[in-house]
Amino acid sequence: MTISDTFQQAFLSIRSQILRAALIVLAMSIGIASVTILTTLGESARRYIVNEFQSLGTNLVIVLPGRTETTGGQPPLFGETPRDLTLDDANALLKSRYVAAIAPINVGSAPVSSLGLERETTILGSTASLRRVRHLKMAEGRFLPDIESDKSLPVCVIGQTIKREIFAKQKALGQWMRINDRRFRVIGVLASEGESIGVDFDEIVVIPVASAQALFNTESLFRILVEAKSKSAMYKAVGDIGKIIEIRHEGEEDITIITQDSVIGAFDEILTALTLTVASIAAISLAVAGVLVMNVMLVSVAQRTSEIGLLKALGASESQLIGLFLAEAAILCLAGAVIGMLVGQFVVSVLQIIYPEFPLLIPGWALMAALLVSLTTGLIFGVFPARKAARLDAVLALAKH
Amino acid sequence: MIQLNNIYRDFQVGDQTVQALNNINLTINQGEYISVMGPSGSGKSTLLNIIALLDHPTSGQYLFNNQDVTKLDDNALAKIRRENIGFVFQFFHLIPRLTAAENIEMPMILAGINRRQRQQRVKQAVASVGLSDRASHLPEQLSGGQRQRVAIARATIMRPGILLADEPTGNLDSHSGIEIIELLEALNKSGMLLIIITHDHHLGKRAQRRIHIIDGKIAPEK
Numbered sequence: 001m002t003i004s005d006t007f008q009q010a011f012l013s014i015r016s017q018i019l020r021a022a023l024i025v026l027a028m029s030i031g032i033a034s035v036t037i038l039t040t041l042g043e044s045a046r047r048y049i050v051n052e053f054q055s056l057g058t059n060l061v062i063v064l065p066g067r068t069e070t071t072g073g074q075p076p077l078f079g080e081t082p083r084d085l086t087l088d089d090a091n092a093l094l095k096s097r098y099v100a101a102i103a104p105i106n107v108g109s110a111p112v113s114s115l116g117l118e119r120e121t122t123i124l125g126s127t128a129s130l131r132r133v134r135h136l137k138m139a140e141g142r143f144l145p146d147i148e149s150d151k152s153l154p155v156c157v158i159g160q161t162i163k164r165e166i167f168a169k170q171k172a173l174g175q176w177m178r179i180n181d182r183r184f185r186v187i188g189v190l191a192s193e194g195e196s197i198g199v200d201f202d203e204i205v206v207i208p209v210a211s212a213q214a215l216f217n218t219e220s221l222f223r224i225l226v227e228a229k230s231k232s233a234m235y236k237a238v239g240d241i242g243k244i245i246e247i248r249h250e251g252e253e254d255i256t257i258i259t260q261d262s263v264i265g266a267f268d269e270i271l272t273a274l275t276l277t278v279a280s281i282a283a284i285s286l287a288v289a290g291v292l293v294m295n296v297m298l299v300s301v302a303q304r305t306s307e308i309g310l311l312k313a314l315g316a317s318e319s320q321l322i323g324l325f326l327a328e329a330a331i332l333c334l335a336g337a338v339i340g341m342l343v344g345q346f347v348v349s350v351l352q353i354i355y356p357e358f359p360l361l362i363p364g365w366a367l368m369a370a371l372l373v374s375l376t377t378g379l380i381f382g383v384f385p386a387r388k389a390a391r392l393d394a395v396l397a398l399a400k401h
Numbered sequence: 402m403i404q405l406n407n408i409y410r411d412f413q414v415g416d417q418t419v420q421a422l423n424n425i426n427l428t429i430n431q432g433e434y435i436s437v438m439g440p441s442g443s444g445k446s447t448l449l450n451i452i453a454l455l456d457h458p459t460s461g462q463y464l465f466n467n468q469d470v471t472k473l474d475d476n477a478l479a480k481i482r483r484e485n486i487g488f489v490f491q492f493f494h495l496i497p498r499l500t501a502a503e504n505i506e507m508p509m510i511l512a513g514i515n516r517r518q519r520q521q522r523v524k525q526a527v528a529s530v531g532l533s534d535r536a537s538h539l540p541e542q543l544s545g546g547q548r549q550r551v552a553i554a555r556a557t558i559m560r561p562g563i564l565l566a567d568e569p570t571g572n573l574d575s576h577s578g579i580e581i582i583e584l585l586e587a588l589n590k591s592g593m594l595l596i597i598i599t600h601d602h603h604l605g606k607r608a609q610r611r612i613h614i615i616d617g618k619i620a621p622e623k
Contacts, residue, residue, distance in 0.1 A: 009510065012498060013498065309494075313488045314483065314555070315511050315559075316479060316483075316511050317479035319476065394455045395455050
């Protein structure tokens with residue numbers, strides 16, 4: 001019996017039991033659709049978060065003042081407060097040959113105003129390198145000039161929202177803007193990038209770091225962004241940064257260094273685990289579909305007892321009968337898988353229309369896995385009824401009429 | 402062609418053992434026309450099933466074309482059935498979802514014969530039983546006599562040496578019954594070994610060789 005004949009006979013027998021076949025296909029397709037949709041959501045969330053972190057910069061290392069760690073010993077009742085990170089600390093990091101660029105950052109909140117329009121916003125003090133390190137794009141004008149970082153200069157770069165709200169109906173570029181009680185000239189407007197993990201660059205005003213220090217009357221930096229020369233240099237840079245700061249801080253390594261990689265890695269792991277968990281839960285519905293396949297196949301075997309006896313009398317071997325019933329299960333499961341994937345694709349497309357800013361993509365591995373799982377389920381749950389059919393006593397099966 | 406030596410077949414019914422066949426010794430040659438008669442429960446069908454390799458004797462030796470078939474595995478038995486034995490049943494046993502032509506084609510599908518050859522042979526077979534105009538009908542659209550003719554075409558499509566018929570007219574009116582018997586006898590004349598199980602003495606008498614089975618034993622042949 002050729003394979004194509006086996007499948008054709010299986011198909012003919014499915015066609016004669018349309019309702020039953022439809023039920024199996026329905027159950028299987030629900031399972032496949034839910035696995036597809038849920039893995040797509042999980043996988044897309046993972047991709048989204050990882051992309052966000054990747055867009056923060058390239059080979060980025062973030063240096064924070066203070067050290068977060070669990071050490072033994074006394075609670076820090078008498079411990080000293082961590083030393084501040086200063087501009088000199090930041091500039092000292094350039095001594096490492098693995099560091100390509102640094103951007104010291106100082107953050108504060110202050111009222112900004114121009115021609116009677118005023119609002120409170122976040123002021124970011126930094127240097128020209130910030131643009132390179134954070135991959136910022138300009139809409140108009142230019143970014144901060146490349147000057148000594150300890151020189152203050154009354155210029156600022158503003159985000160799109162600030163531009164819209166403070167310079168409602170006029171050109172912002174070249175205008176004076178008041179921050180607290182100081183005046184800054186607007187030399188550039190940032191291109192809108194949307195929300196980027198925590199910081200909304202649309203609502204920000206960037207000024208030279210020395211000016212920010214003066215504005216907020218503080219020497220200490222919020223953090224230092226460091227761009228390493230390459231991915232492999234990133235870990236060497238981390239070691240260098242630690243050593244440089246340790247020397248400068250009297251032998252105390254009182255900073256926290258985060259690499260972009262480790263953050264991405266952590267999120268990647270968490271979200272992958274989440275995706276797999278959700279997919280496994282959805283896979284339960286596949287197992288249920290499998291049980292249904294078995295049930296329906298058992299009924300089918302029982303109803304076709306005399307036909308099975310006849311096939312045996314005509315010279316069908318046990319393996320041919322098993323093949324016939326497994327082919328039936330396989331066709332039904334594959335049909336279910338294909339319909340399920342189409343339904344999944346449809347739901348994902350609808351979700352994409354509802355949430356256009358969230359990039360949804362059905363992962364190829366999920367489709368392959370869904371197909372494989374449904375086929376395996378069908379075959380595993382089909383084996384028992386098929387063997388039962390093949391082992392029927394031909395004489396008894398023929399006698400039953 | 403067929404040689405049964407000391408064949409026993411026991412069935413377990415509750416705690417009791419029923420001897421359906423009790424020391425059967427039988428030799429059947431190619432081309433014979435044999436009727437098997439006997440009362441209900443005498444063991445005729447069991448004998449037919451054993452000859453057809455559908456049932457295994459409890460003990461004894463069965464030589465099929467001089468080959469001991471009692472020890473063959475399922476695949477080998479299926480192959481012998483497929484190539485050597487045609488079956489005609491009282492209740493026709495056509496597959497209801499398949500057309501007459503597709504039913505006739507089935508043994509060739511199981512034998513793995515290619516599609517073109519199958520179609521050609523089905524066409525001839527349908528013509529030889531006079532059903533050319535009914536080939537694409539489903540069994541439920543055919544009369545009893547027509548159904549049995551489809552069954553005969555199916556049983557002979559593999560050109561087997563043996564044709565076994567279990568009460569082939571039992572479910573037919575006398576007119577169709579005669580037609581079917583004549584068809585079977587024509588096949589026998591072309592060289593096929595024909596074994597018919599029947600209740601009907603008139604039918605039984607048409608065979609050259611008559612075997613009477615009573616209580617699982619062959620009565621002496623007359």
